[in-house]
Structures are given as C-alpha cells and as structure tokens.
Amino acid sequence: xxxxxxxxxxxxxxxxxxxxxxxxxxxxxxxxxxxxxxxxxxxxxxxxxxxxxxxxxxxxxxxxxxxxxxxxxxxxxxxxxxxxxxxxxxxxxxxxxxxxxxxxxxxxxxxxxxxxxxxxxxxxxxxxxxxxxxxxxxxxxxxxxxxxxxxxxxxxxxxxxxxxxxxxxxxxxxxxxxxxxxxxxxxxxxxxxxxxxxxxxxxxxxxxxxxx
Numbered sequence: 001x002x003x004x005x006x007x008x009x010x011x012x013x014x015x016x017x018x019x020x021x022x023x024x025x026x027x028x029x030x031x032x033x034x035x036x037x038x039x040x041x042x043x044x045x046x047x048x049x050x051x052x053x054x055x056x057x058x059x060x061x062x063x064x065x066x067x068x069x070x071x072x073x074x075x076x077x078x079x080x081x082x083x084x085x086x087x088x089x090x091x092x093x094x095x096x097x098x099x100x101x102x103x104x105x106x107x108x109x110x111x112x113x114x115x116x117x118x119x120x121x122x123x124x125x126x127x128x129x130x131x132x133x134x135x136x137x138x139x140x141x142x143x144x145x146x147x148x149x150x151x152x153x154x155x156x157x158x159x160x161x162x163x164x165x166x167x168x169x170x171x172x173x174x175x176x177x178x179x180x181x182x183x184x185x186x187x188x189x190x191x192x193x194x195x196x197x198x199x200x201x202x203x204x205x206x207x208x209x210x211x212x
Contacts, residue, residue: 001078001081003055003056004055004056004057004078004082005056005081005082005085007052007055007056007058008052008056008059008060008082008085008086008089009085009086009088009089010052010089011048011051011052011056011058011060011089012060012061012085012086012089012090012093012174013089013090013092013093014044014048014093015041015044015045015048015060015093015172015175016089016090016093016094016174016175016178016179017093017096017097018040018041018044019037019040019041019044019108019175020093020094020097020107020108020109020175020178020179021097021108022036022037022040022041022108023037023105023108024097024101024104024105024107024108025101027104027105028101028104034161034164034165035161037160037164038157038158038160038161038164038169039157039161041156041157041160041169042153042154042155042156042157042158042160043153043157044153045060045149045152045153045156045157046149046150046152046153046154047149047153048060049138049148049149049152049153050149053138053148053149056082057073057074059082059086060086060172060174061086061171061172061173061174061175062082062083062086062087062172062173062174062197063127063131063171063172063173063196063197063199063200063201064131064134064172064200065079065082065083065086066079066083066197066200066201067131067134067135067200067201067203067204068204070201070204070205071135071139071204071207071208073139086174087173087174087177087178089174089178090174090175090177090178090179091177091178091181091182092178093178094107094108094178094179094181094182094183095182097182098182098183103183106179106183106185107178107179107182107183107185108179109168109176109179109180109183109185110167110168110169110170110175110176110179110180110192111168111185111187111188112166112167112168112188112191113165113166113167113168114166116188116191118166118167119166119167119168119188119191119195120191120194120195121195122163122166122167123167123169123170123171123191123192123195123196123199124195124196124198124199124202125199126159126163126167126169126171126199127171127195127196127197127198127199127200127203128199128200128202128203128206129155129159129203130152130155130156130159130171130199130200130203131199131200131203131204131207132203132206132207133151133152133155134148134152135203135204135207136151136207137151137152138152140211156171159171167191168192170192170196171196171199172196173192173193173196173197175192176189176192176193176196177189177192177193
C-alpha cells in the first residue's frame with residue numbers, strides 16, 4: 001500500500017504541477033498557447049501512466065478512483081486512501097507553483113467561461129468518455145494494455161484542446177481543488193468536484209452494463 005500511495009502522490013503532484021504550471025507560464029510568457037497547454041496535459045498523463053501504472057494503477061484522479069470502486073476494481077478502503085493522497089498531492093503541487101511564480105492566473109484554477117450549467121454538463125460528458133477510454137484500454141481483458149497510456153493521454157489532450165476554453169476541461173477533482181484552495185478561487189469549484197465524479201461513475205455503470 002505504501003508504494004501505491006507514494007506513486008499516486010508523485011503522479012498526481014506532477015500532473016497538476018506540469019498541467020497548471022503550463023497555464024501559469026503561458027500567462028507570463030505567452031509562449032505555449034492553448035494548444036500547447038492541452039498537449040502538456042496529454043503528454044504528462046501519458047508519461048505518468050507508463051511510469052506508475054504497474055505500481056498503483058496510475059489513477060491520479062479521485063473521479064477515476066471512485067469509478068474503479070464502483071466497478072469493483074479497487075476496494076473501498078484502498079480507494080479512499082488513494083483519493084485522500086490525490087487531493088493532498090494536488091494541493092502540494094499548487095503550493096509549489098505559488099512559491100515559484102506567485103498567484104498568477106489563479107494558479108491555473110478551472111473556471112467556467114460560460115454558464116455554470118454549461119460547464120457542469122460539459123464536465124460530465126468529458127469525464128464520462130475519458131473514463132470509458134480508461135476502462136476500454138486499461139481494464140478490459142481484451143485491451144492491448146501497452147497502448148493504454150497513449151490512448152488515455154491522447155484523450156486528455158484532445159478534450160483539453162476543444163473543451164478547455166469553455167469549462168477548463170478539468171475531468172479531475174484533484175486538479176481543480178489544488179489551484180482553487182491555494183489561490184482562494186472557490187467560484188464554481190463544486191462544478192469540478194461533482195460533475196467529474198458523476199461522469200466517471202456513470203461510465204462505470206455503463207461499462208458494467210456493456211460487458212456483463
């Protein structure tokens with residue numbers, strides 16, 4: 001368990017550090033653009049899956065862990081430990097960015113660019129399809145699991161690329177809580193905690209229905 005929790009902490013930390021760090025650095029330098037930020041999120045997820053997937057399963061996301069609990073892929077107690085460590089890692093990453101750059105761009109906090117309802121529904125859809133890709137590429141018995149990191153990383157990058165300008169394309173409560181807590185930007189945080197969890201759990205239910 002200790003090795004799994006260390007892996008989840010390191011993976012979630014670097015996901016938030018690199019992804020939201022790209023937002024901060026782009027705000028300072030205007031060098032990455034929105035596409036560069038989306039690619040950063042996709043690449044860091046891909047790299048981390050191949051680094052820690054064989055140790056902890058490479059969740060790095062409380063919504064993903066919740067879906068795995070619902071699907072029976074992880075026990076409730078272990079899943080709760082995962083979720084706690086993921087949130088702590090996200091907060092630590094945002095604190096590190098604050099020390100490095102100051103409170104720039106709200107530390108990459110996710111905020112709706114339209115209505116809260118629009119972003120809420122969009123985050124449900126985004127997380128649902130991300131979770132379906134995770135189940136299909138990394139969990140299913142017939143999946144070619146050596147390509148799971150590419151499939152999942154590409155999905156994160158793709159969804160961040162087209163949905164990021166509208167909802168922030170969080171798909172991950174830990175990614176949203178860290179910047180919100182450290183920067184004090186709590187507006188609409190509930191959207192990114194609740195909607196992502198609903199989307200992931202819905203994917204678990206649909207996946208079980210399809211493959212039972």
